[in-house]
Amino acid sequence: MTSFKRLAPLCLAALCLAGPVLAQEMYMGRFQEQTGEEIFHGVCQGCHMPNAQGAVGAGAYPALAHDERLMAPEYPALVILQGRKAMPSFGGLFSDTQIANVVNYVRTHFGNDYKTPITAEQVAALRGPTAPQAAQGEH
Numbered sequence: 523m524t525s526f527k528r529l530a531p532l533c534l535a536a537l538c539l540a541g542p543v544l545a546q547e548m549y550m551g552r553f554q555e556q557t558g559e560e561i562f563h564g565v566c567q568g569c570h571m572p573n574a575q576g577a578v579g580a581g582a583y584p585a586l587a588h589d590e591r592l593m594a595p596e597y598p599a600l601v602i603l604q605g606r607k608a609m610p611s612f613g614g615l616f617s618d619t620q621i622a623n624v625v626n627y628v629r630t631h632f633g634n635d636y637k638t639p640i641t642a643e644q645v646a647a648l649r650g651p652t653a654p655q656a657a658q659g660e661h
C-alpha cells in the first residue's frame with residue numbers, strides 16, 4: 523500500500539509538470555511578437571526569469587545568463603524547437619525567424635557575448651522532416 527507520505531513528493535512533481543502544460547495551453551495559438559526581446563519577455567522569462575537567472579522552486583529552470591552552453595547557436599535552437607524535459611517544445615508555435623531572433627537575443631544579452639547569429643535558414647534545417655512545423659508560411 524502506498525501511504526500518503528510516499529505520495530507527497532509525487533504531488534510536488536506533478537506541480538512542476540503543470541508549468542509546461544500551462545505554457546503550451548497559453549501559447550497554443552501563434553505567438554505574434556517577432557523580436558527576440560519580445561519573445562524572451564513574453565514567453566521565456568516565465569520560467570527562466572526576466573533577468574535569465576533561472577529559478578529553483580517546484581522545478582529547476584536553468585539560468586541562461588552567462589551560459590557557456592549557448593556558445594553554439596544550434597544548441598538553444600534545438601532545445602526551443604524540440605523541448606527538453608520540463609521545457610515545452612516551441613517548434614509548432616514559432617516561425618524559424620522567431621526562433622532565430624530569440625536565440626540571437628539570449629546569446630547577446632544577460633552576460634552572453636556570442637555575436638555570430640543563427641539564421642532562419644539554419645533553424646529550418648534543424649527542424650528536420652518529422653519536427654512540428656510552424657503554422658505560418660513565412661520564414
Ligand code: HEC
Nearest residue numbers: 541542545565566569582583584591598601606607608609
Ligand atoms: C515552462 C517553462 C519554460 C519555458 C516557458 C521556457 N523554458 Fe527553457 N528550459 C526550461 C527547463 C525546465 C529547462 C531545463 C531542461 C532540462 O532539464 O534539460 C530549460 C532549458 C533551456 C535551455 C538549455 C539551457 C542549458 O544551459 O542547457 C535553453 C537554451 C532554454 N531553455 C531557452 C529557452 C528559451 C529561449 C525560451 C523561450 C522561447 C524558453 N527556454 C522557455 C523551462 C522553460
